[in-house]
Amino acid sequence: MNASSPVLAVSNLSVGYRRRNQIIPAVHDVSFAIAPGGRMGLVGESGSGKTTVTMAVLRYLPRNAVVTGGSIELDGEDLLSMGEARLGRLRGRKIAAVYQDPGSSLNPTMTIGRQVGEVFRKHFDMDRHEADRATAEALGRVQLPSPERIATRYPHQLSGGQQQRVMIAMALSTNPALLLLDEPTTGLDATVEAAVIELVEELAKELGTALLMVSHNLPLVRYLCDETIVMKSGRLVEAGPTGQLLSTPRHPYTQALVACVPTRAHRKLSNALRAEGQPERPNGSRRAAQLERALAASDPVLEITDLVKDYETPDGMVHAVRGVSLTMRRGEVLAVVGESGSGKSTLARCVVGLESFTHGSVVIDGKSMPANHRQRDRSAGTQRPTLVFQNPDTSLNPTKTARAVLRRSLRLAGTNTSAVEKIASETELRPEHLESKTRRLSGGLKQRVAIARASVGEPSIVVCDEPVSALDVSVQAAILNLLAHRQAETGVSYLFISHDLDVVHYIADSVAVMYMGDIVERGPAQAVFSGPHHPYTAALMSAATPIGDETRRERIKLMGPTPSAYEHIDGCVFASRCPVTLADGRCTRHVPPWREGPGGKSYKCHRTPQELHDLLGLSRSTLTPAAAELVAKEHQYE
Structure with a gap:
């Protein structure tokens, strides 16, 4: 093959899905090419056709999918006409992929070591001991702690970020010619994301590996990719050098995507400043000083003192939270940031009453919470924290309609179930959304249902655990604005867990930085970020x-x-x-x-x-x- 030939060439690709004896178009006449060592970003909202394109490249389209036109060539070989035997040799060796949800990609019945080791045994003909050594090295490259111990664990024993690092380690282990990255760092914090992306970048440079990265993280696309294509409704609407495309987008859709990214220049308008009649987004120390005074004058809604959470496991005692002390005042957004496994979610679960804590105290609205979460008062009408999870797919019953989900929450809270329409309207859910089963809703609509459910009973505290990390930028912006609007209307306090610093800077009033179960820095967001x-x-x-x-x-x-x-x-x-x-x-x-x-x-x-x-x-x-x-x-x- 000529050195100047593309490693991947997609020409006039069109894909549809069979439904009720019809073919519903999903991708229309898409063309692009990636040179050896090239790095291309593919961006667009959910439903734009991004994943369909990558699944077509991997020949992993579902059975009801039909390629209605075009071609896909890998190193000059036609992938669409290739036999299964040849495809089996290429997948994982010459072409590899990292998907968004590692939980659905990893086998829950196999240890991590066995799954990663399979790659080395299949593609490099290693024996078990050689594969074990290579597995430990691969897990160490993606900064997983105690690789030998991680290798003995099952996927459910790892955090989401750790699971994703395992997937990246598996994909990188074969030094593939083409690496497809479908939202590869969604569950990772900033330091691990940067380390992993630098590792991918180094691999691409050293081995001439081509990258096709699907992501809603536009800053990440800007950092890693040389070229970017933008898709909307299955069509390619804009393409060009990444820096130029994201700095001066020409298509209105691309302009809207870029405008939706939360930046350090855009700050939410706090309740305190709105009440004072201050102009939107006051800058620097003036806003920080005003906000600090306003929050200092309000009552504490949450007081955490010397909180310790230990887990007893067959391997020993896990120290998840190591003596954390925090105070959150009424109407405040307190963000907790840190790496995967730092204890952020465990802390949140102790606050909301899904976990017991070992030592310390949690005081909510002046009332001390029992250490044993089973002793929490869960009677109807009780003011208690509620929780918005990261992934609404796993927190909403897929067989129930949105209306049924909200009616159940209202009933458990001792509130009249006729209030469904009111709370749906407040969270911008339309009547047709209420009648749809949650599995048929988009990711953004599912998260709106989750926020509506968490708002039932007007709780004083809502814990948001990575509520927008898996969402497209436009949907992310809408959800963040919804949270800010509800806070302004109700005075609710948010304990906001996130690894996205730009999101935190946009929405948070105060920040606590957590590492290995301990708080290492805390204070007003403006002071911490400046x-x-x-x-x-x-x-x-x-x-x-x-x-x-x-x-x-x-x-x-x-x-x-x-x-x-x-x-x-x-x-x-x-x-x-x-x-x-x-x-x-x-x-x-x-x-x-x-x-x-x-x-x-x-x-x-x-x-x-x-x-x-x-x-x-x-x-x-x-x-x-x-x-x-x-x-x-x-x-x-x-």
Whole structure:
């Protein structure tokens, strides 16, 4: 094959689905090509045809799908006419894929080690011991802690982010010529996402691997992909160099997609500032100071003190939450951010009463909650926190209509079930949506049903656990605006769990950064985002790439080993990965003190920001501009 020939060529592809003796068109006359080593992004809303295109490339279309026209060639070979035997040799070796939902891709009856090892045994003819060694190396490459231990676990024993890292490890293990990435980092936090994408990028450069990435994460597409195509309703509406396409989109649909991305320049209008009649999105320290005063004057709705959550397992005690203390005031959005496995969701489940906690206290509306979640008062009419899950597909009964789901929640809350229409209207659900079974609704509509259900009984606290991470940018923006609108109307407080820093910056009033079950930095969102103090927060910030950022800011790489949740940690939980751990052992032997920073925030570290700057030799390009300026001015408030 000629070196200049594309590794993947899709020409005039059209695909439809058979339904009731008709063929419903899904993809219309789509053409594109990817050169060896090329990196192409494929973006568009749910239903635009993105996944149908990738499934056609892999020859994984469902039985009712029909390719009605066009061709697909891989290295000059016609994939559409290829026999199953040849396809079997190509899949996983020459062409590999990473899908959005790892839970449906991993076999729940097989250990992780056995599943990853199968790749090496099939494609590289390794024996069991060789495959085991290669499996541990592959899991380590994607920064999974204790790879040997992870290999012995089953998929359900891993978090969603850990499951996705396993899938990425499997796909990268064969060094494929073409790698298809279908929303590959949806469940990953910023640091792991950045590390994995850098690994994919390095592989593409070294081996000439071509990438086709389907994603709603436009900043990620901008970072990784050289070219981007935009699809709407099964048609290609715009294509071109990624930077140019996302900076100056020409098609109205592309312009709308870019406008929907939450950025650090767009902030929600808080209740307090709206009440004061302030203009929308006041900037910088003025907004931060006003918001801090307003929230300080309100009553605490949630007080968490020295919360500890341990799990007893056959392998030992898991320390999921290690002495967390937080306060959330009425009408506040408190965001908890951190890596997968940091304890964010466990903390949320302890607050909402789905998990018992081992030690500490949780006080809601002035009432102390029992440590045993089974002793919580769940009687009708009781004010209790509600929960919006990450994936509505697993939290809504697919056999019930949206109306039935809401009526049941109203009945359990002791509220008149005739209020369905009212709460549906408040969450922008139309009458036809209420009569549809939840499985037939789009992802955004399902999440609206979940929010409506969580709003029943007007709870004072709603816990949102990654509520928009799996949604397209336009749907994500609509859901975020809905949450902000409901907060303005009802004064509800949100405990918002997320790994997306731009989403957090858009919606949160306060931020708590969590690592290995402990809070390492907390304070008003404006203060935390304008200049992180803790090294882990700085690493999180450096890993995020805003969509409007023309340059690739140098990432603070965390090179040390990630501690296991089974470990008892005497000192700082971040010491093993921190680039500025004290040589005298203070970080590993002693819990760091809380230090007060500017803007009302605090951070847990033995080092000052000036020491961080001096020891790392960080340039202003490594930290955000605001952080670099803050470091330079440290002496003013130390």
